[in-house]
Amino acid sequence: MREITLSQAVNEAIAEEMRRDETVFLMGEDVAEAGTPFKITSGLVEEFGTSRVIDTPISEPGFVGLAVGAAMTGTRPLVDLMFGDFLFLVMDQLCNQAAKTHYMSGGKLKVPMVLRTNLGATRRSAAQHSQSLHALVAHIPGLRVALPSSAYEAKGLLKTAIRDDNPVVIFEDKLMYQDKAPVPEEEYLLPFGQANILREGRDVTLIGTSSMVQVCLKAAGLLEAQGISAEVIDPRTIVPLDEATILDSVRKTSRAVVVDEGHRSYGVTAEIAARISEKAFYHLDAPVLRFGAMDVPVPFSPALEDLTVATPDQVAEAAARLCRGEMFHAA
Amino acid sequence: MREITLSQAVNEAIAEEMRRDETVFLMGEDVAEAGTPFKITSGLVEEFGTSRVIDTPISEPGFVGLAVGAAMTGTRPLVDLMFGDFLFLVMDQLCNQAAKTHYMSGGKLKVPMVLRTNLGATRRSAAQHSQSLHALVAHIPGLRVALPSSAYEAKGLLKTAIRDDNPVVIFEDKLMYQDKAPVPEEEYLLPFGQANILREGRDVTLIGTSSMVQVCLKAAGLLEAQGISAEVIDPRTIVPLDEATILDSVRKTSRAVVVDEGHRSYGVTAEIAARISEKAFYHLDAPVLRFGAMDVPVPFSPALEDLTVATPDQVAEAAARLCRGEMFHAA
Amino acid sequence: MAKAKTNTDDYLRMYRQMVRIRAFEDQANQLYLSAKMPGLTHMYSGQEAVAVGICEALTPQDHITSTHRGHGHCVAKGAEFKPMFCELLGKAEGYCRGKGGSMHIADQSNGNLGANAIVGGSMGIATGAALSHKMLGDGQVTVCFFGDGATAQGLWYEVMNMAALWKLPVIYACENNGYSEYTRTEEIAAGSITARAEAFGIESFSIDGQDVLAVNRLAQDLVARCRKGEGPFFIELKTYRYHGHHVGDINRDYYRSKEEEAEWKKSRDPITGFGTWLQSEGIVSSDDLVAINDEVRADAEAAVKYALDSAYPDGSEVDMHVYSDTEHALA
Amino acid sequence: MAKAKTNTDDYLRMYRQMVRIRAFEDQANQLYLSAKMPGLTHMYSGQEAVAVGICEALTPQDHITSTHRGHGHCVAKGAEFKPMFCELLGKAEGYCRGKGGSMHIADQSNGNLGANAIVGGSMGIATGAALSHKMLGDGQVTVCFFGDGATAQGLWYEVMNMAALWKLPVIYACENNGYSEYTRTEEIAAGSITARAEAFGIESFSIDGQDVLAVNRLAQDLVARCRKGEGPFFIELKTYRYHGHHVGDINRDYYRSKEEEAEWKKSRDPITGFGTWLQSEGIVSSDDLVAINDEVRADAEAAVKYALDSAYPDGSEVDMHVYSDTEHALA
Ligand SMILES: Cc1ncc(C[n+]2csc(CCOP(=O)(O)OP(=O)(O)O)c2C)c(N)n1
Ligand SMILES: Cc1ncc(C[n+]2csc(CCOP(=O)(O)OP(=O)(O)O)c2C)c(N)n1
Ligand SMILES: [Mg+2]
């Protein structure tokens, strides 16, 4: 199969959906001629014109607000939010307005909009351009949250997001924009709420999201060398969360490590670990371990930044200790 | 001891701190003559004047931004955010600016500001005036997060918050503003990061925050009637979180239920439950259970709204099942 | 230029619509005072000429967005009493099945995209609706209602900029009733409100909001110009609210005098004023007006009775309408 | 009125400061091109007269807030090369111990409250600093630097309103360099930028930002007036950035022509222009200017060398400075 970059995959997804449905339009800062600073949307304005590929002023709350209103009235906006860190600017429009409109109207109004943004540190972009803030939106009912972990996933999940009748926030890993993966020429969609088992295993389940899926796969490789068989699961969407697939796996392996790039505390790993600990309680041979970004603002200095994100070594070591039955936190 | 309402306790805390330190000032919408819609700050403008009790326009991002800059330059702003739901409007100033300034400046700049706001549903205020959003700020390193559960707690924690050199967000339960509790005449402070054991018990630990502390206490009463001895813990601050007190308790009781009024998924209960499940793993006789607000926008209709928040009965019943050794989620 | 409404039918419909709003509010206030209404509500009485003058210039397909003080807009845009009162009481037959209540009442069937409990929160939505209509080329116009206090929200400036750049068919209608909550407009608004809109190149008007004919004439004109692509526009409408900020705001001497209130009611009431004019022009008799009033009041009373007797939504609805394609989100 | 700087020492210091900025940026660009600098950075070259003309009107105690394009402000406010380059390289001796980097460089010792990676993000901070100074009565003035693109952020309008209402000693200095990222200002800014400030009753100016004497003269005047309580003020400074939006923005033909760039450099360079004037007035000789240039360039080179050789922060610093009273947040 041909291989394309994540960035190309996203571009294709947008183009295909805009061709299919002329109510879909794209808006954001420098999405037209410039194709975004990440060069993701290049070529779209040439095909679809400036009325459907709209450069906005630097008004994040404003254009997300416009998207909510447009979505309520017959079009399907796809909004480009240049950095995930700017989510903080648009939370009111996203969480007080978009997320609640369908419910507050008793089901009469719909908000079929997509907010595309990104996550991921280690790009030396410091504390305001490196955050992974998906846990925040996952906490708000009414939003769906997708976390693609490869070019293939990015295309399939984005196409599903655009067709979804609810507000969807999709986070791409900005470190992965140039990473290639096999992506079919034919059209495909990836369902929401269906986790992907990337690797089957017997001894421990590694649950990784977005950027951390590769970390888990590498950790699984390291574990294999030690004779430990790790299953790797990518939830794909954290809202809805495919609890069943995760629980089935943990009931089989009896051990789990959850890895996500959001801050560790009050983040995504807590929810997944808490659900496993509760619902697979009688199957667990060891505590569920969690890796998130360190609970510090992301530092600029490479010497510090690299310490803040989980590595395959750390994940493998923790998983190996679980499997060796080493007592964690025993009083 | 005299009894005063939570609202009076907050008023006293502010007045005392403003008397003690003339760099402390109060700002927010209708905090002066009107004393806020909840009549919490009444009388302060008469004592401290309009230069220290400042009515702002309806510009939440703006005046929180002003507070950040003021805090960086020698004054200590106490900001009144009328409803916790408006946090979504100020997230950028709070989370990208206030929370990160000390770190990003390598420790050179400080942001000693307090954001006072509230949480809590069942006031028939619908989806944009009823949210409990403390999990969101707890996820962001650099912020401290306090959740007073009574008039006594509100006064002591707010005074500590005002003296703290870091940005602190303090959430009062708006349903509790008229509730009275014994509050000493003498000055006192309550430390951050030190949980409060409200009731000792042997069989199960109920961890409740803010509005849910009363729910846990009532549940403990119901359990006592069934011969079950419940320990009730109020963490007081969720950042920093007094993990040690919680773990000690659960290691003793072997069972835990965590109750919080934020949405259940990706919220506070997940973090506390995940830490207990991990670190008291070998002491647990049963899965850690969680109660949060239902994962739906808060509905207006009383018939629906009352279903969204945990009740003493529900908590007691779950705890009782844990103690009876009933299998939860057994495959 | 569009033709202003000049025939008897049009006049009488405008008169009746203003009376309907007043009657609705009087009933709503009574419901509150007799503790039959959950929560709080904000009365539109005194501002009727604004909603009616503007909405009478719109088709049912044209959109409006409304505010926390939104009953007037809802009635003026064509809503019926029964589902409105049902909504205020949280009943299943409400426009939003009781999920929205007073602060979120919406009426999709008549183009009302909903009240909003975030001050200024609908400015993005209205502008986005205008963007949709421009894209769809359907010639529809959107009116964004908001108060003087809402001009302090930065969102307005962001969306005005985009509306002006993209020539969107939107009319920003600022109801300047002299107060935001308990504060006079002068204390929270520097400079000139019309100049703020003009600075974005938006043609702006400031008119008497108590004169329904003047409001309607201007609205007809601007709506027609919007349909021709000459939008956006801004109108400041000088008006007054008769009641407190909300139904519970009874003692308001500290922020405005009884004399001021009495003077507006006596000399500038929009209904009395228009009624007097209709009689002086020989269009109707005083008996005709009394008959309209009686009929409308009887309607309102009957609707209240109907709403009081009607059923709350079933508890199973609590997790419906969280996602548009999922019947029960938590099932 | 304050006296504009007129003596030879003042002139030479201004000239030298402009040269220092240019030399700093040339080195930073080289560091990027030779892959010695982590991340990206935004060059200030071309805009030197703005930072220098304004900062020379301030005392070290007066505050400024800066932007993503912030090296110029930092140098002009008095910072030294070594800790600046150390910061850009993420070294321990950087102004922020390497934690901030280019986009967050701050220099508390000279009153620079920091660069900001959120466009417009420091507008609240600057206004809040002015509020602090007004409260403390210390006569200090705050200057808020931002770009033309930042005028699209709603925050600006919120804080201008408060600054105007409360007569705060703050000067908003908008460096209009014609572009925000890859988009011309006209495409994203409707109406008039000065009119937007004037609408809030703020006295506004639009001047040539390439003429350091003109900038300094106006700044001296406005700073003095601010100290007397006559603020706030707004200045639009027409200027140009010589490099791409950031150091990696090399091919920019699609949004601006090489001719345009060449024309600004040839005819409107702030350093050449001022140098020519200094010579024509007989204040310095061309040799004097060459000597200044050489000396500054040697300084810059030495500082780069120093920074390249200096140490990264120790890994243990990663969780320092999260909270101001806690040495290691995660210990
Ligand atoms: C973002 C936000 N801030 C504050 C409030 C509380 N609040 C509700 S109405 C109101 C005053 C609004 O004044 P104005 O816009 O003039 O409308 P009016 O009430 O006069 O109709 C305030 C402050 C809110 N609902 N939302
Ligand atoms: C809130 C926010 N939105 C977008 C960006 C990305 N961004 C960085 S600089 C910039 C352009 C800023 O333009 P301007 O204010 O004119 O400053 P200039 O770069 O011209 O100095 C943009 C869009 C950002 N950093 N922050
Ligand atoms: Mg008003």
Ligand SMILES: [Mg+2]
């Ligand atoms: Mg610019």
